[in-house]
Amino acid sequence: MAIDWRAVAVGFVVILVVGAVGLSLPVVGQIGAGLLGGFAAGYLAGGSLGHGAWNGLVAGSISGIILTVGLALLGSLVGLVGGPVGSLVGGGGVLLVGLVVTLLFAIDSALAGAVGSWAKGA
Template identity: 55%
Template sequence: MTDWRAVIIGFLVTTVLSIVGLAIPGIGQFVAGLVGGFVAGYLAGGGLGRGFWHGLLAGAFGGIVVGVLLALVVALTGWAAGPIGGLLSGVAGIGILLAALLVSFILALESALAGAVGGLFNPRSQSSGRTRRSRR
């Protein structure tokens, strides 16, 4: 079962570090995906598979949200330029969205690998039958 809390926290870590990482294009986003995936996998726990899954979801959400926002900004900017500008920016926005989806797929894979490592570092196992509340 998916631990959405871990996915959302990993997504937020990736998003914040991606914004900070704009100062170092490419490297900043790469590190953000690794750290966010690791955090999601660590919080989910349960080993390689569970960490991989949660890191993948956190990385994919981050890439898709950024891609959609970037495509919308380009489309709206062109829309302000009138009908011809709107048409051209709409086409450019679709191209940017497709490129962003491809990049998000690649970043989701690296986030998933980091999530698998994070899942290994978390000693608690979700498959042990105990819930978080019963551990207190």
């Protein structure tokens, strides 16, 4: 399946902006960010439900991966301050949280991407 990089970039930016605003509502804000960004990516990509879902998935996954890298930097600081035990806890925590965040962004963005492509075609 071809990726519409313009649609993915717009979806990614929407996820970042809405996610930053949604920090005041930790879980709801992040889920909403993934939904809105995925919808934007799917709507701009258009085409079939699968094409919209694929572009939403890519936008959400990239957002999750970049957030995981940011969390890894934070985990490195915990490791630096906490010594060996702090680095073990920080590293494991970053991996676990990063996987959950990436899956959360990817799944809801893919579903919203399918709805976005459907909305454009309807």
